[in-house]
Amino acid sequence: MKRIAIIGGGGYTSSELLRLLVGHPHFEVVRITSRSNSGRRVSEVHPFLESLIDLSFEENEPNLVTRDVDLVFLALPHGVTASFVKAIGPTEVPLVDLSGDFRLNDPSTHNHTYPETPLLSDLRNEFVYGLPELFRDQIRKAKNVACPGCFATGAILALAPFADANLITGSPIVDGKTGSSGSGASASSTTHHPERVERFSAYGALTHRHAPEIHQALNELQSDLKPITFVPHSTPMVRGIYTTAYIDNRNHKLSPEAAREKIADFYQDETFIRLRPSPSDCGVVARTNFADLWATSNNEVIVVTSAIDNLVKGAAGQAIQVANLIFDLPETSGLLFPGTRP
């Protein structure tokens, strides 16, 4: 068994890592840290784990987190993570980070997007962008991995088959919708249930931090890609990222069948990507590591939809998929289970 540590253990992505790792055949969580819960039992904070995990939270001590473990998942906020990684110091233990601190390669794009996070160029160069369906070989050889953002995962998976075929002309338009768990466990006026439950609005239009990483990843497939037009929306669902992407079809005139064939061909060997016969649905992928895609078109536009669970394929599930690759384990280990109905 590989010995796993989780840092930032009181949050939503950590609770999802714990849920998924309880059933993992090759990983065992042996350390979990938390500033606010140090000394408490894990099942006290995450009650659904009662009788399934026998562990207490430790202090968030950077110099101790890598001791006697084979891999560390970092589930801290952006801004906090980079300083924490610096404080860990040199280590051979792979770090799999869920924050945005090490996702962007270009220094000026990083400084503009995450001004609160120091660049730390040497450390940054040790991180590979962790979207397995696109960067599997790099992840296998990586020292450390920066997992994609949840919006970015949904958007990149929707557009990649078309970028790979150089079919994206102009700025692709990406309309993202997130559930409230995307903002983490601490309630604010925009995430508190009574405030949120009957609301649905756009936010961060054209300024959201995930747009540059969507562009960075797709640009590896289509080098002349224009910047992404990205508008996120906040919805009343708890889990889920729903993406609707629009690609100019006036030159290519791809039929709906041809658009769907592009997706089927590009992802033909991918277990976690499913091409649906009808528009993707967040309810179908909730609590799973699947990303469900669908496409249609007319002579003007190709429309692609994708649905993922933000905490699974958009965070903890994808991070475990990455860890499986790092240890050369079957990529689907511990992740191949269906959703629920209802």
Ligand SMILES: NC(=O)c1ccc[n+]([C@@H]2O[C@H](COP(=O)([O-])OP(=O)(O)OC[C@H]3O[C@@H](n4cnc5c(N)ncnc54)[C@H](OP(=O)(O)O)[C@@H]3O)[C@@H](O)[C@H]2O)c1
């Ligand atoms: N939620 C999602 O859907 C999602 C998806 C993809 C990526 N992510 C990323 O994953 C990371 C964790 O997200 P989350 O949703 O789990 O957030 P969260 O529920 O707010 O949890 C973050 C945890 O970080 C710790 N923390 C907060 N401020 C800290 C500080 N100043 N110093 C040290 N520790 C601090 C807290 O843990 P303790 O008090 O327990 O120490 C907290 O429980 C973030 O970077 C987020 O952007 C989230």
